[in-house]
Amino acid sequence: MTGPRAQTPADAADHPLRAALARGDRAHARSAPALRHLLAAPDQSLIEEAVVAQVRGMLANLASQLVEARLRSRPVDAATQDAMLARLLLEDDLRAHCQALALEWRLARKLESGLAIDPVLSPLLQAWVAEADAATGSLAMAALAAQARFAQAQRRMQLPLAELPAELFHAVLAAAREVIPDTDADAVAQADARLRGDYEEGASRLALLARLVREAGAQTPRALSVEDAGVALWLSALAARSGESRDRTACAAADPHLGRLLLTLRAAGAMPAEAERQALRIQPDADLPRGLADVGTREAAQWLVDVQP
Amino acid sequence: MITHSVEYLARGLVDRQGRLVEAGEPLASLQLACGGNLGGPLAIPELRAIAVKAGRLGLRLSRPFAALAAEDRIGGWVDAIPVQDGDGGCELGIASWHAEPIAMSDEDGQLARLRRELNRALPEFCARLDPRQAVLTVEASAPDLAELAADMIAGIGRPWTDFATVTGSMHDQPLHWRLLDGVVCEVAGSARRWTAWLEPLGLPEPGSTGFVLTLVSDQAAPVPPDDDAGVSGMPSLGEELAPVLRQPLGRVIAHAEAIRAKLAGPLPDIYAGYAGDMVDAGEHLLALIEDIADLEGVEASDFEVAFERIDLGEAARQAAAILGPRAQERDIVLVPPPQGEGQWARGEFRRVLQILINLIGNAIAYSPEESQVWIRLDREGRRATVTVADQGRGLSDAERSRVFDKFERLGRGGDGGSGLGLYISARLARAMEGELSVESAPGQGARFTLELAALD
Structure with missing residues (x-):
């Protein structure tokens, strides 16, 4: 004989087991199209398993950095880390940013194996490093070092906090305050202040690349040639010249539909034929949408803005 | 880090x-x-x-x-x-x-677009420039722009302003493209006035990926010269290559000469012999290049003679003096008109000298050793003549009819001639409104006569 039974509702339809059953079935039903999509997705998919894993890895790495920074003296427990990760997963912009980085890295790896384009040191970057102009040379060196660190971090599925754009950096610190127990307010405040004080957006890879393509490469068409510029500089130049965000540009390059990439290239000032050539460099067996030759650079830029939600 | x-x-x-x-x-x-x-x-x-x-x-x-x-x-x-x-x-x-x-207003933009369309539709000259305005590719359809196009193709990578004279500009070139857009300029080889239009490519910075340069003229293209030689519009061997080839060839010849003369120390004779071959071959090449340069000059539609009053006697004596040493090598005696004897004619002195050197040189080359070559003056009515006569084997009728043809060497090989000398001389004579003719029969030597308008 078991303990006293809970009062079951008179109407069987309200039975908690039936509610649980329904919830489970709904979740299962929802998973079917997702699974089908994942299984059927070709290599270029934006949510290929490797990309999903990479994004999760970066977010987990960010979570543990946050937990460690705030709980310096105390032991770091797995439960707090999981809670931190769960919280970070809710940050839409952060997720999108990590996805863009993962897609960028996957593209860099793909072009390294396919076209022998070094993911760290491209011919254009090399030329800029060797530049007689001291300012450009040192900027290029700093960008090169940052790109080397990025490659290393991506291989380890990591993303240093300091590499986040300021808005995201701010957002994850705010998220950390919510999640991590505030037992020692002073220490936490100090940790926060230290993280903020050490943060320098200008030293991040993305800022260095953006500055480099604006200052050294404002004129050169080489920056829009992925085989010359390498994926990282290419994306930065494309974003800077088209006015699109770099994250969005990285996703466009990975999108098998290629329409956004072609229009971004056009908006960045690439000639239609050159834009198509670049798109085929990225996805050699793609079936390119037609009609780019009819689209002016200004029109392309306008269309990109129009479709944004 | x-x-x-x-x-x-x-x-x-x-x-x-x-x-x-x-x-x-x-x-x-x-x-x-x-x-x-x-x-x-x-x-x-x-x-x-x-x-x-x-x-x-x-x-x-x-x-x-x-x-x-x-x-x-x-x-x-x-x-x-x-x-x-x-x-x-x-x-x-x-x-x-x-x-x-700042970029222009919308109305300006409309006008500019219209202008671009026009320029694109009616281009006599179109070039793609890189962001520094250096030439990448060139396309020219007007014949008087062929020279510009050739220059630019030879100088790809240099700013386009190196090839055109921008009217009224004293700034270092190239200027900012907006300042050059629409400038009037002059280009080598064309008498027309040109307006250069620069269409910037690339966004957000116009010109960040380069420019399209079009040249437009409000004057009609000149009628292309009726030029059967077909040398215009193509890089010319004579005018463009000859100056470039002369110097290295000269160095080859000089060094080979030094080896042949064993200036740098003892050397097996066989090597000195090879060096001698190099000298001969080098000199042959050099002579050929000079001839071809001359030929192109003569055949060019703009070839002009600077007419002057000249003394054929003086020209004959100078030519004989120049070729005296070569004649001596073969024990040939040159007999120019005696000092004081002269014949005035209308022509260009250096061209006449060039013809006489060619004629006397041929006479020396094809006469037997220990023979004589005479240079005689004469006048028949309004024509003044100078004749070079040798004691060589002479020419048959068939040979005589071909002797002034281009590349005609009358079966003689290995003597270093290009076969162009007489052809060039005949063209020069005609350019001076004169005539070069030959009288000869086998075994009786040859008499080449240059005939020009006589002056008193």
């Missing part, structure tokens, strides 16, 4: 209320141009947004910014550093700064 050390072009300080309380140039000027003033609210919209964000987040930002001043579009990079005391102010460090004239 390598960091990029930043030296700021200008600094500024924004207080908690968003006022620009300190600013160096050019930041201060931009603040004024945007309608603000020092001590007033930061009036440069993108900088303001960055400063506000840096203050709000309490983080050091590093971002690009753009602004419109009165006449310029400003672009640059700014570091925004929140002030330590945390009351919301921030310091601005301008790390880079570019100014460029």
